[in-house]
Amino acid sequence: MSDHESGSDEPGLGLDLPAQPLEKSAAASPYRVLARKYRPQSFAELIGQDAMVRTLGNAIASGRIAHAFLLTGVRGVGKTSTARLVAKALNCIGPDGRGGPTIDPCGVCEPCVAIAEGRHIDVTEMDAASHTGVDDVREIIEAVRYSAVSARFKIYIIDEVHMLSKNAFNALLKTLEEPPAHVKFLFATTEVNKVPVTVLSRCQRFDLRRIPADALAAHFARIAEIEQVEIEPEALAVIARAAEGSARDGLSLLDQAIAHGSGEVTAVAVREMLGLADRGRIRRLLSVLLSGDGAATLAELDEAQALGVEPATLLRGLLDQLHSASRTKAGAARDIMASEEERALNEQLASTLGWSALHRLWQMLLKGLSDVALAPDPNEAAAMVLLRIVHAADLPDPAALLTRLQSGGEGSAPASVSTRAPSPTAPPRMEAASPPAAAPAPAPEPATPSAPAGFAQLVDLLETRGKALRAVQLRNQVGLIRYAPGELALKPLQPLGAGFARELEADLRGVLGQPWQVVLGDGSAEPSLQQQDKMAEERDREAILREPTVAAVLSAYPNATLESVTRKDSNHA
Template sequence: MSDSADDETPMLGMDLPEMAPQPSSGPYRVLARKYRPQTFAELIGQDAMVRTLGNAIARDRLAHAFLMTGVRGVGKTSTARLIAKALNCIGPDGQGGPTIDPCGVCEPCRAITEGRHIDVIEMDAASNTGVDDVREIIEAVRYAAVSARYKIYIIDEVHMLSRNAFNALLKTLEEPPPHVKFLFATTEVNKVPVTVLSRCQRFDLRRITPDMLFAHFSSILQKEGVEAEAPAIWLIANAAEGSVRDGLSILDQAIAHADLDGGGTIAAAQVRVMLGLSDRSSIAQLMATILEGDAGAAIDLARAQYALGIEPVAMVRGLMDLTHAITLAKVSRHDDPALAEADRERIGDWAKKLGFAPLNRLWQLLLKGHDEVLRATNPLEHLEMLLLRVIYAASMPDPGELAKLLEKGGVPAMPLAAPAAPAAQESMAVEPVAVVEAAATESADTPASALTVAQIHQLLESTGNHRLAVDVYDHLRIITLEPGNLVFAPVAGLGASFARDLGDALLAQTGSRWQVREGEGEGRPSLGNIRAAALADNDARIRELPVVKAALAAFPDARLVDGADNRHKSNP
């Protein structure tokens, strides 16, 4: 018997799976659940709310209904559970009262933490939206709590309740029994009726800043025994967008990603690949090609990134982030801890070289292109067209820069004066009408009392004789113009009664009789002819500018537009 027993003992010992000890921690819990705040001290970023609740509990001025609102993952449901524990905690000795620091060891605290307390009822309004679900609450609030100090109803996503359900809850919510507290949580407070909001004490939970998230994640990684590069943690903190839960989910994924790679350390490059973010160095190279105007290199870089799995919209976002960083660097407000020293220097160099106007145009082009690429059926094609648009439009000087360039003599000046004008050269700011008036002025031996053609035109305009003023401006070619005597060249555009009508108009305005007649010869050019020649000459000079030549080459369909005020010329 003993021999057989001895023989059987080693055989039992070989059954290792049955004899191996099971982990005491049980199944793996994700970080978002494992590190859910259990005390108000662990609730990060909500100091104002914690202070308000602490003072209310200390002064015994507790509201009957609380509403927590904020973006996803900032601790709304966790706060509701903490309030439930704070109100029902009895302390380790069983003699405690409501406190902002629940002990976590008494039966009510442990039961609420484990979600099994009979007097703390959690309800998901997304799946219990009807008036019948609310009617059950109304019926139950009449009964006192079974074992706790307060009966607490936690309603998550309360904005999902139907209109009738909200109406049914209003009376009970306004005057609940003294042993009942309502705790609501929602991400869309604008969908909660104002009648409900007015009956609740509202707490707006703020987004968690990247600095707080970085410190929180670093602490969790230390507890988990996982090493990580600081830029990697910053990337995760920024990707969380103010949500602790989202950040912990990304951190969970990053830990798994690092382990699978065999290094065991969370690296920034791995996090970028995991999140689908474009590589900073590649985006910097793409930005450099854009600023240099190298369209071919920009297209090649974009296609190479696309072949590596980077989405076109991610590349546009990367360019937008870089443009934003450069702009902030110009005002000394850029501080991204995730950046390497080389990237900081590169952004600083660009900030010194680029002005606010080109950066603003670049931002606007990328912002508009982002929506186009996001909605495109073929995002890569839209990205390539966007890059070409940015290259040829963002680097063009604005009117202010062009004016400064002209003042410094960077390009030749462009006088508007026509050859028939006086010798004085005019700048770009000279109005064409001034040139016309100067060209139409009589010679120095003309008496001071004599009228010029331009003055005759203005005189007719001021008296409302628009038809005759237009004829003078467009067709009147002067042969002789003396006081009381006007001889003009025959022009087909002038009617048979032009001489008589102009003489009568001059008599009425000057009080002197004028002899207006048609003579022989071509006469001097009309006011309209002088202005047209001046504009044509100015147009030719503008087109010779290097900047304008480059613009017309980049945009073949572009045309020069005369923005001058034409008030001096009336419509017929």
């Protein structure tokens, strides 16, 4: 389940060598870590990649075997292990020596054993992280011309293929597109975005997924049973969560936990090992923050600094605690990595803090984390961030402040403290105070009953009668010179086309049932209806900003802005 192993003392082109045969006695062999000892030796042992195994099995059974495979995914999900299993599957000859390619290699024939031990002459592994140049690839290009010595296919496994240089990739392209029938390429990478698309297009790609935590926990439980280690189910769950979908990372943590617990692994010990146990300091700091006690907050910060805790680590811990409390408030499943004390605090915070308070605290801490990273003295920056939160704890939230202002309450929050703009929802009376929309120019002559009273009503009528595109042109691209029943003079503000006037006359005749004369001129004209709406909106905005309640809110929250204005007599904001 590894995509890259290092630290091997054995010679060879690749560093990712398979586990040695288990027949060697423990006394004669050095200790092998669990991540190497329990690497899968068959597709049945490869956990969490059922879709890929099924696709490969169908391809092998039908004989539709690609000449190049690209295996991608995060660390430790089984890319290199899968490549070796594919090499076994393609070269297995069965116990009787007469078998063909199979998704279930026997593991006992000479090709299977030799590939498992990393000594098969026709299966070459190359670590692209240390063999990046074109000369390394040229050796492969020259070797593919020769048939396999003893295997059915000559197979090249290139690990971390994205590390190859541009020239190396270019040298490989032609051979990769049209390799001899006896050659297969297997590429593994954690950063597929760095692989040129010209290479990607020549490979059959498999994305190996992160292994689910429950599958990892079950896998680790089986290994612990084989190793005769007593381990609590909750400890297995914590290790599986900490592995973040990587079997190799999880096995390394399990190895460490076994050593840490001297053969007996508990959830408490695992949390302590992972640094999850020292959350008491975070809980105490968050409690004094929410209480608004500045002296106690600084005392907690000074104590943490004396113990060598980084300020950024403290803020990240507070952010994590708030995130856990928010998940609890939203009804998410309990976090298995949290202790009972943390779960109790999450329940308390979820019940006592509203969503606005949680979000405001999150934003202030997140901003503070960037301040700590940029400040010359991170400790001083952390102290100022926490004092800012202590001071903000006494402030009403924007909704409460707005209610106080509307009811005639006195006082407002200091303008320099809030970092979050209030809700842009305007009080009900703002709408009534908005000035009416600018009226279009009055008709120079009385309108007949069959014609709209003004140009704006005429445009609305065309829109409601299925002439939406024509209405958009009249609203946005022309200015009104003169309007009368049966007569329309317009000034083009944008190019309209040679037949615009004739087409508009036809549309008006079809909608109103009477002939119309449309004239395009260059005289003095009103702004377009769109421009009139914008000017009316700006007047509305200025009127709203002069409202005493709004002015008080903006004084208390200088970073707040009026996002939009909606007029009751218009569909436009």
